[in-house]
Amino acid sequence: MNNDQLIRITRYYRSLNRLKTIGLEKVFAHNLADAAGVSAAIVRKDFSQLGIHGQKRGGYEIHDLLVSLGEILGKGDSQNCIIIGCGRIGKALMHYNGFEPDGIRIVAGFDSDPLVYSDASHPVPIYPISRIDEVVEALQVTAGIITVPEQAASDSYERLLKAGVMGILNFSPITLKPQATEDGRMPVVHNINIALELEQIFYELKFPKVK
Amino acid sequence: MNNDQLIRITRYYRSLNRLKTIGLEKVFAHNLADAAGVSAAIVRKDFSQLGIHGQKRGGYEIHDLLVSLGEILGKGDSQNCIIIGCGRIGKALMHYNGFEPDGIRIVAGFDSDPLVYSDASHPVPIYPISRIDEVVEALQVTAGIITVPEQAASDSYERLLKAGVMGILNFSPITLKPQATEDGRMPVVHNINIALELEQIFYELKFPKVK
DNA sequence: GAGTTAATGTACACTTTTTCACATAAATAG
DNA sequence: CTATTTATGTGAAAAAGTGTACATTAACTC
Structure with a gap:
């Protein structure tokens, strides 16, 4: 499965949940395309490739779709996450x-500042960064969110990998690159750079697409 | 200029700034490609298309590149931003x-809760959402960041557009779609959905690319 | 139950993006 | 000064992605 397709599938999943809460039971490729911001042809093509079939003229059963897409997206597996x-x-x-609606749980936080990690007034426990290995193992953590200042980002990244956390969502302005670990596993890194997003917006405003 | 290319250019810009602070003066397409996470061929092609020329065997002057890319990205223009x-x-x-290093300034915040907007202990003034039009005009705001709960997202979006703010960075889980305004202008919307990013990470972990 | 309508499923054409390959220019070495 | 190395610049090929068109099937209408 390619990357763009994965993004679309998570969008479909999300949109379908919304449609379901509204009370709908069936959906047409065209509707879903609107909701997810793509073309109807691509929705059908995606489903076709994933082995998901609708009913001619009847569209797709939302419930079935959610089950199928949910399996593909690994819903039901533990999706425990820590914050660095x-x-x-x-x-x-x-x-x-x-x-929570997506089954993702933040199970712990880490910080280098004793004033922060000794403060118990948080929704989840906060530990000193030195304890990351044991916590990761004990809580079956599979992903980590990096929200440290720029200069600490690489260190946090390495500690996560060392602790066996292979999924990384990085909010620091440094772009972290996935590199195979010693045991040959490849981490999955997503970088979100807020300043960069704004920059792009300003650019696009300045030079609108003429299309 | 296409969208992917724009993303790459902001990455180049950022990487170049880093390389400059390290003390480098010249850079090869290959280095920059590594830093930005693309191939060297694409770096050369991007620059070629933008009319940026290096020296054969000598690479590119970082300073010149920053100037050229800075112009393209509209550095120096007012990039004032509000938070809804x-x-x-x-x-x-x-x-x-x-x-700040990117020339982006957060100039005001807005909230619907009087307890929030009457509290002066923030780095920028916070106004009730009803005053958005006047503030936008007075402070020459060109972009807005939406950080409201899901149910308030659409309303915030409409208010921003109505106030003439055409650049939107949306952190709410609703995907906002750009729609031409009455006067025919097309807003620029970037949606950042954190839960969705995590979901994708969990998926990619579950089904690693074999390549 | 024949005809019409509505939606899926997919082959094919088209467009966009990336990579490859190599000509070109500059610097260095002998 | 010639040869060699190194990196740019770019046309052409390849790959990836998207849209179009239409065959196919199912439901509805009369």
Whole structure:
């Protein structure tokens, strides 16, 4: 499966959940395409490639789709996540309640500052970064979110990999690159650079696409 | 200029700034490719298309590149930004100091809660959402960051457009779609969905690319 | 139950993006 | 000064992705 397709599938999944809560039971490729911001042809092609079949003229059963896509996306597996760097952004993410519907759980935070990790007034326990290995093992952590300052990003990244956390969501302005670990595993890294996003927006405003 | 290329250019710009602070003066397409995570051929092709020329065997002058790319990216223009929704994430972004090096300024926040907007202990003033039009005009705001709960996202979006803010960075889980305004202008919308990013990471971990 | 309509499924054409390959120019070495 | 090395610049090929068109099937209509 390619990357763009994966993005689309997570979008479909999300949109389908919305449609379901509204009370719909069936959906047409065209509707889903609108909701996910793609063309209807691509929706059909995606499903076709994934072995998902609808009913001619009847569209697709939302429930079936959610099950199929859910399996593909690995719903039901443990999706435990830790936060490295409990500054403002890290704490904000800890309190964020948009993860649960997707089965993602923030199970712990880490910080280098004793004042932070000895403070118990957080939704999840915060540990000193030195304890990362044991916590990762004990809580079956599979992904980590990096919300540390720029200069600490590489170190956090290495510690995560060393602790066996192969999924990384990086909010620091450094672009972290996936590199195979000693045991040959390849981490999955997504970099979100907020300043960069804004820059792109300003550019696109300045030079609108004429299309 | 296409979208992927724009992303690459902002990456080049950022990487070049780093290389410059290290003390380098020249850079080869190959180095920059590594730093930006693309292939060397694509770096050369990008520059070629942008009319940027290096020296055969000598690579590219970092300073010249930064000037050229800076012009393309519109550095030097006012890049004033407001934050809609001053919850934890909104406040965290207000305190974020990674915008300044890029010339981006957060100039105001907006919230619907009187307890929030009457509190003066923030780095920038916070106004009730009803005052958005006047503030946008007075402060020459060109972009807005949406950090409100899901149910308020569409409303925030519409208010921004109505106030004339055509650049939108949306952190709410709703995917906002650009739609031409009454006066025919097309907004630029970037959606960042954190849960979705994590989901993709979990998927990629589960089914590693074999390549 | 024949005709019409509505939606899927997919082959094919088209477009965009990336890589390859190599000509070109500059610097260095002998 | 000639040969060699190194990196740019770019046309052509390859690959990837998208859209179009239409055959196919199912439901509805009369």
